[in-house]
Amino acid sequence: MSTLPGQNVQVLRVGHKGDGETAEGMFVPFTLAGEEVAISTGEDGSYAVEVVKPSPDRVKPACRHFGTCGACQLQHMAPRAYLDWKREQVIIALAQRGLDGIQVEPTIAIAPGTRRRAVLSARRIRERVVIGFQERGGHFINDMQECPVLHPLLMALVPKLQLALEPELPERGQAELALTLTDSGVDAAFGIPGAKLDREQRARLAILADRLRFARLTVNEELVHQSAPPMMAWGRGQVALPPASFLQATREAEVVMQGHVTADVGKARKVADLFSGCGAFTLPLAEAHAVSAFDSEEGAIAALSQALRGMQGIKPATAERRDLFRRPLLKHELDAFDAVVIDPPRAGARAQAEQLAKSKVARIAAVSCNPATFSRDARILVDGGYRLRVVRPIDQFLWSAHVELTALFERD
Ligand SMILES: C[S@@+](CC[C@H](N)C(=O)[O-])C[C@H]1O[C@@H](n2cnc3c(N)ncnc32)[C@H](O)[C@@H]1O
Incomplete structure (x- = not known):
């Protein structure tokens, strides 16, 4: 292994995948903005990185496996800088779709030891x-x-x-x-x-x-x-989770998201919960709003329907299996709702956003685990006359480059 002359490089920023990015367009893992690093290359093509000038934001990683284990990428960044970096990723993704000047709140931290x-x-x-x-x-x-x-x-x-x-x-x-x-x-x-x-x-x-x-x-x-049966309690509802069903990665982030979604639908009488899964939002919402839930997973919809049947004193609530990529709710269907909750998978919900953009729905409470597809869909909604009021990053995927977020859209 030898350090080649001229191989010291300056890290300009940490890119959206969590690696340091240099002026030469190199991606150097485990480095931070402003750092100078020496890269030595071995004859076998391997390389090693030595941080020559560390950033003041560099901290000791929390785990002995950091650097080897593929799960965490950003333990070497001080907590404040790390949370700011996550917020920055949301701002950059929005700007790439021409959505500048949006209110993006500080990233909500989620504690270690909570991944369920x-x-x-x-x-x-x-x-x-x-x-x-x-x-x-x-x-x-x-x-x-x-x-x-x-x-x-x-x-x-x-x-x-x-x-x-x-x-x-x-x-x-x-x-x-x-x-x-x-829970069980x-x-x-x-x-x-x-x-x-x-x-x-x-x-x-x-x-x-x-x-x-x-x-x-x-x-x-x-x-x-x-x-x-593996059970989850949401609101006053109890769902028996089908095998391999979706569940938010941490309860702590889920509680934050439930709070945002509940506040964002406001006083809406009728709510559609799109990409509902087993009902993490549907069940708490059903206590105060008539809710129609939609998801493509048969097991999730069956479990949610059963949970709704077991709840006393809630507003009318239904759960329907529907592929929202191929058969999004159409404008005339959406117009029956005062508010929509939308929490698609990483691919986002382009087809559904296109229908929402034509609709009269007053409020959209959005949840996303992918700022890039969120921003693409947000652009469609904004072009359709919605105002993106606020975006709130949540650090559900601790020390990874992934960012969760919630957002509120309102019709002007
Ligand atoms: C991010 S999860 C959200 C689930 C739920 N809101 C929660 O918080 O637990 C995305 C959901 O989208 C569903 N999904 C994926 N592709 C879909 C499609 N084409 N049509 C409808 N639902 C889909 C998945 O089954 C999953 O439940």
Whole structure:
């Protein structure tokens, strides 16, 4: 490894994917704006980065795995600078669509140790099972000893799963472990390629699930154990989550979003909840508004309908399966609502935004996990006569480059 002359570079900014960006257009991971870094290249094409002049915003990362584990990218940035960077990403995405001068609030921080769902990888290497997130840029699994992002109840499962999965994985055998912390316990979904799931293995896995007090375990989408339906309470409603259903990554961010959505629909009598999932917004809203929920997932809509049927004294509420990319609610359907909640997946909701732009809906409470598609759709709404009143970044995806946000649009 040698440092080539002239290889010191200046980092101008941290780009939207979380890597430092130089004037030469190089992306240098784990660097910060204003830093000078020396890049040494090895004969095998590998390279190492040494920070020659660190930024005053550089801090000691919270986790020993930072730099190796592929899950976190921004632990080396001081908290204030980090939250400002997330806000800046929203402002940049809006400006790229010509939406300048929008009120973008300071990023709302979400505490470490609150991530309630994670997909971990497991691989048996000789006598041990290694469990963790994928390493950065590689095919290896980070042998996770700690994770300041995960909820402690999920982190506590890791060493137990390492032992319990030993008999289930052959040498170099792999598994994917999706863990979700629900109100009634952990909902685990394992993917074990090639597992035959004969009676013996199913029985062993059921015992494992029982010992680890899982509410439910599915393996390769087959139900292996259920001590209690995995439940979530939203408002006065209780939903039994179907396997693999969407759930916001942290309860803390979800509560913030519920607060914003409730405030943003205001006194609307009739509300449409588009991309409702299992009803994290529908159920609290149904206490004060007539709500029509729409989502493409059959399981989510069935679970939400059942939860609505079990609620006493709410306003009229329905849940309907509908693909809103292919069949968005049309202008004449939208005009029946006073407010719309919209929380699409990362791809955004272009077709739905185009219909909303033609509608008379007075208020739109938007939620998004992707500032780029949010801004694209916001442009459509603004061109249709909506005013984008406020955008509020939320740090739901701690120490990653992802930004969650809520926003309010109003018809002038
Ligand atoms: C970001 S989640 C929001 C879910 C819910 N609002 C919540 O907070 O739990 C996006 C939702 O969009 C749904 N979805 C994805 N593609 C869709 C489509 N083409 N039409 C309707 N819903 C879709 C997913 O099933 C998922 O429930």
